[in-house]
Every structure is written in structure tokens, then in C-alpha cells.
Amino acid sequence: MTVKQGRPGYNREDILRIAVQEFNAHGYEATSMGDLAKVLGLSKSAIYHHISSKEDLLKSATDKALTLLDSVVAECEESEASAIERLHILVRGTTAALCAEAQYVTLLIRLRGNSEVELAALARRREFTNYLVSLVAEAQGEGALRSEVDSAVAGRLLFGMINSLVEWYVPGGRLDSDQVANIVEVMVFKGLQL
Amino acid sequence: MTVKQGRPGYNREDILRIAVQEFNAHGYEATSMGDLAKVLGLSKSAIYHHISSKEDLLKSATDKALTLLDSVVAECEESEASAIERLHILVRGTTAALCAEAQYVTLLIRLRGNSEVELAALARRREFTNYLVSLVAEAQGEGALRSEVDSAVAGRLLFGMINSLVEWYVPGGRLDSDQVANIVEVMVFKGLQL
Numbered sequence: 001m002t003v004k005q006g007r008p009g010y011n012r013e014d015i016l017r018i019a020v021q022e023f024n025a026h027g028y029e030a031t032s033m034g035d036l037a038k039v040l041g042l043s044k045s046a047i048y049h050h051i052s053s054k055e056d057l058l059k060s061a062t063d064k065a066l067t068l069l070d071s072v073v074a075e076c077e078e079s080e081a082s083a084i085e086r087l088h089i090l091v092r093g094t095t096a097a098l099c100a101e102a103q104y105v106t107l108l109i110r111l112r113g114n115s116e117v118e119l120a121a122l123a124r125r126r127e128f129t130n131y132l133v134s135l136v137a138e139a140q141g142e143g144a145l146r147s148e149v150d151s152a153v154a155g156r157l158l159f160g161m162i163n164s165l166v167e168w169y170v171p172g173g174r175l176d177s178d179q180v181a182n183i184v185e186v187m188v189f190k191g192l193q194l
Numbered sequence: 195m196t197v198k199q200g201r202p203g204y205n206r207e208d209i210l211r212i213a214v215q216e217f218n219a220h221g222y223e224a225t226s227m228g229d230l231a232k233v234l235g236l237s238k239s240a241i242y243h244h245i246s247s248k249e250d251l252l253k254s255a256t257d258k259a260l261t262l263l264d265s266v267v268a269e270c271e272e273s274e275a276s277a278i279e280r281l282h283i284l285v286r287g288t289t290a291a292l293c294a295e296a297q298y299v300t301l302l303i304r305l306r307g308n309s310e311v312e313l314a315a316l317a318r319r320r321e322f323t324n325y326l327v328s329l330v331a332e333a334q335g336e337g338a339l340r341s342e343v344d345s346a347v348a349g350r351l352l353f354g355m356i357n358s359l360v361e362w363y364v365p366g367g368r369l370d371s372d373q374v375a376n377i378v379e380v381m382v383f384k385g386l387q388l
Contacts, residue, residue, distance in 0.1 A: 112219055160359070161358065183348065189385050
């Protein structure tokens with residue numbers, strides 16, 4: 001994208017990143033384009049040079065998070081491994097995606113379904129949950145996972161655990177994404193008890 | 195509380211419950227007292243008969259959720275059992291609290307720290323997390339839990355998993371709170387793998 005002369009050099013990607021931070025800090029509905037303009041130090045018309053609407057930002061941001069999740073699912077499918085092995089790939093891949101793009105995923109997780117864009121994103125998120133649940137059920141069928149645990153509940157709790165990373169994980173902090181994925185894997189598959 | 199004649203018979207508790215639903219659906223900051231008045235079918239002054247401000251509602255709602263968590267901690271402490279047994283009590287009690295009062299806990303979970311009230315609630319929530327983490331560490335010291343898992347991360351993931359129940363658990367649905375607690379306990383302590 002071209003950058004306007006004499007204005008802070010934001011491209012569409014920068015505006016998206018900063019908008020998502022603001023949405024997460026104050027809520028999507030409570031954040032106006034005027035608020036974004038203030039934070040960016042731009043006029044509203046300068047922002048509209050890059051994006052068409054607040055909803056355009058929401059759509060791009062949730063697409064980004066959902067595309068990350070989709071690529072983890074694609075990796076699972078391409079592996080042609082057993083269900084339990086694909087579940088391991090999914091758990092590690094989802095953890096890595098959340099650690100890498102916590103802000104985008106936070107926005108996705110907090111969607112409430114108040115517009116068409118939100119409802120469409122929630123539907124795609126549900127597809128991901130369904131894939132995860134089907135993988136748990138398939139691995140139970142293989143005899144690799146406990147069959148007494150309801151697969152729909154287990155899948156949702158597992159995704160909820162991983163999603164909660166966005167609340168505290170700091171990239172570049174004490175633990176890298178691989179170390180977090182190791183802990184998540186132990187907790188999901190082996191549990192805490194000795 | 196007295197109920198105004200000729201107006202829908204809301205008491206403070208009803209107003210609080212409905213306000214929390216609105217906050218969760220549209221975001222606390224995006225919900226005005228005017229919005230609440232519309233949903234309740236009351237004038238703003240009729241609402242102010244019961245509550246002093248929007249922040250008053252937020253404080254009461256988060257207090258309610260935090261008091262529930264505090265009572266689970268108190269139950270653990272009174273038991274004088276081993277750390278692993280107290281952790282079981284905490285996991286079951288927190289799950290039951292969330293299933294019973296999902297809306298209040300959802301509000302608590304989504305706080306962002308944008309005001310004194312929110313910061314105070316976040317500090318109390320952090321105390322709960324610290325208690326949970328210390329219990330995991332103590333149970334590791336007893337040799338009852340895997341010591342290779344970082345207690346701070348395990349405690350947070352565990353709380354995150356339980357918190358995620360508010361996203362999908364429906365009271366009176368297919369599973370009661372006890373059945374959900376059984377699944378959470380298996381996942382946390384034994385893991386999914388056979």
C-alpha cells in the first residue's frame with residue numbers, strides 16, 4: 001500500500017494490528033473509527049484510504065486468525081497419520097498459532113455474534129471445534145484415548161485450555177512457544193497426576 | 195427492595211442479572227444505562243432507584259463471581275486434606291460455580307482493567323489464580339503430581355480450561371454440573387490418553 005506523505009507511515013497491516021489491540025482493550029463495539037484515528041494519529045479520512053469500514057478491519061482480523069487455524073487443520077489432514085497423532089499435531093499447531101498471533105485470536109475468541117461478519121467467523125470457528133471433536137472421537141475409536149470421556153466436551157475443554165493462553169502468554173517472555181506446547185501436550189494427553 | 199407500582203416488578207437482583215447478560219452480549223463499555231433502561235422497559239430514573247451507577251452494577255456482578263470463587267478456596271482450606279485432595283476440591287468446586295453462575299463469571303473473565311473497579315476485581319482474580327498455582331506446586335512437592343510441568347503454567351491452563359465452560363455450558367442441558375466436573379477431573383488429573 002502507498003503511504004501518505006507527512007503522515008505516520010502506516011500501511012493496512014499496521015492499522016489492522018493496532019485496531020485489533022484497541023478492540024481487545026476496549027471492546028469492538030465500544031471502539032469507534034474516531035478512537036482509532038486518535039490512537040493512530042491520523043485523520044479518519046486517512047484511515048479510510050486504507051480500509052473501507054470498522055467491519056472491514058474485524059473481517060480481516062478474524063480471517064487472519066481463522067486462516068491460521070485452517071492451516072493447522074490442513075497440516076493434520078496432509079499427515080495421513082493416526083487420529084491420535086493428528087490430534088498431537090493439532091494441539092501443538094494450535095498452541096503455536098495462539099502464541100504467535102495472540103491478539104488476533106483473542107479478538108476471534110471474544111466474538112459475540114452481533115453482526116453478519118461475527119456470525120460468519122463464529123461459524124468457521126465452530127467448524128474448527130467440530131474437527132477437533134471428531135479427531136478426539138476417532139482417536140477414542142482407535143483405542144488410543146479414554147472412551148469414557150465425552151468427545152464433544154473433551155474437545156471443547158481442550159480448545160478452551162489452549163485459547164486461555166492468550167490471557168497470559170507473552171511472546172519473548174520466560175517460555176517460548178515450543179515449551180508451552182510441551183506443557184499443553186503433557187496436560188492434555190497424560191494429565192497432571194503421577 | 196421495594197418495587198415501584200405500575201412498573202415491571204424488578205428488584206436490584208433482577209436488574210443486575212439482566213444487566214450482566216447485556217454486558218456479556220455487547221461489551222460493558224458499549225452498553226449504556228439508556229440501553230439497559232430500554233431492555234428492562236424502565237425509565238433511567240427508575241433504574242437509579244435501585245442502583246447508583248453502571249459501575250455499581252459491574253462491582254456487584256464481579257463481587258458475586260469472586261465471592262463464589264472465595265468460598266471454594268475456603269472449602270479447600272477448611273478440609274485440611276493433602277494438597278492433591280484440596281486441588282480436587284478446587285477443580286470440582288470451581289467447575290460447579292461456573293456452571294451455576296456462568297454469566298457472572300463470564301463478565302469477570304472478560305474484564306480488561308479499564309477502571310478502578312475492574313483493576314480491583316482483576317487483583318482478586320489473580321489471588322485465586324495464585325492459590326491454584328500454589329496448590330499445584332504443593333501437590334508436586336507431595337509427589338502426587340508431575341514435577342516436570344511448570345506449576346504457574348499448569349495452574350493457568352487448568353483455570354483457563356474450566357473458565358472456557360462459560361462459552362458452551364447450558365444449565366439444564368444434556369450434562370449436569372456433576373457430570374461436567376467428572377470430565378474436567380479426568381482431563382486435569384489423568385489426561386485423555388489411555
